[in-house]
Amino acid sequence: MPEPSPTRPKRRGRLFRFAAALLVLCGVAAYLVVQYVTGGGGARGCEVVSASGDGASYEFTPEQAANAATIAAVGTGRGMPERAVTIALATALQESGLRNIEHGDRDSLGLFQQRPSQGWGSEQQIMDPTYAAGIFYAHLAKVQGYTDLPLTVAAQRVQRSGYPEAYAKHEPDATLLAAALTGHAAATLTCDGRPDAMASATGPDAVRAALVRDFGRDALQETGAEVGGTPVPSPSPSPSVTATAHGRTVTVPVPEGAERDATGRGERERGWQLAQWAVANASSLHIQRVSYAGREWVAGSSDSRWRPAGGQGAAGQPADGTATSAGAVRIVTGQ
Incomplete structure (x- = not known):
């Protein structure tokens, strides 16, 4: 009877280590993808704090900061009040995590997940943050008494989302961002x-x-x-x-x-x-x-x-x- 090969256990050991390493790499890759898409943890780089000294703050990425600044600038440029900017920012936080993404439900795209098939504009237009913010404000301005409505109601009348209650959870962070990026709260936004x-x-x-x-x-x-x-x-x-x-x-x-x-x-x-x-x-x-x-x-x-x-x-x-x-x-x- 032939004796067992001494190399066979070594091969099995190497294969096991390789498979374990591959699983770890796949796990890390999946984690990073989820963090990018959802706006989860990781290196932030920017922070906005409450001007009232109540300790409220929100940490976010430079990409999110730049998009938020564009949304606020377009809003004030259109003569929209700070409340409108807050609604827009909360909507973008829910829809895209303040990221200008090229995917979404069906043909939804961009910061606000607007759909070309629903008359929001062409794909190229919707992927332009300035245009996307402008068309959002144009629809919001048509909502009668939106400044007095609960944020989630005002946002839903523009977005027609399947999850209308989801916007409300972003109101505190959106309020901090709007106060800073409309200039109402001085020296409250910083980045590294x-x-x-x-x-x-x-x-x-x-x-x-x-x-x-x-x-x-x-x-x-x-x-x-x-x-x-x-x-x-x-x-x-x-x-x-x-x-x-x-x-x-x-x-x-x-x-x-x-x-x-x-x-x-x-x-x-x-x-x-x-x-x-x-x-x-x-x-x-x-x-x-x-x-x-x-x-x-x-x-x-x-x-x-x-x-x-x-x-x-x-x-x-x-x-x-x-x-x-x-x-x-x-x-x-x-x-």
Whole structure:
């Protein structure tokens, strides 16, 4: 009778270890997919806190922050009140986890899981966060008395969801985000600002393009915004925007004593909306520093908090010589 081969147990051991390792890798991959799709745990990078000091907070990713900032900017640009922004953010949190996803139930797409077959627009339009937010607000504005309705009722009258009660659970987080991203709650939104290696466009021109995309074609022209480098054409037929001599800086003046806009916001709220919009977009646009009204945020700092602005030179101007004022949002990019 032949003796058992001594290599056979070793082979079985190797196969067992290989199978165990494969199962572990599959488990990790499945976990990451679930976290991405559902907006679950993992490295967050951004946080918004309550301005009332009650300890409420919400942690989220830079991708979610940028999408939330777009939703808020489109809403205020349309003259929608903060309550409308809260409803929109809660809806996007439920429908997509504030991610611009290319899949969903049947032909649902994007931040709000809007369906081309139901008249929300083309696939390309719905996958544009600015368009998606705009069409959501257009439908919300038709809901009579939506500001006085429970959030879940107002959202459901727009979305016609099979799970109408689901929107309510996102109201606390959406309320914090709306307060920060409409400028009502100052210095409450922070991000660690780690640069996104996959960003398609960065630098002052990319910041300006993103501002125009979210706030409207004439947003910068109306305020006389300045972009570091050479003169940049205006997005409208109006005279071109003049540039400063500092190539990595975008300065957006917020006129002091300006009248309140259609949403009742004054200079302070508009300035803080722009400042916290910039922080929310810091990773994708490689923004390193944002300052407004004597406060500044710096990417990569130990706690990423807003703090008193430093490095002031003569007459209260920054030490690098770039002209600014208490009524301007100053955005410095990494390139």
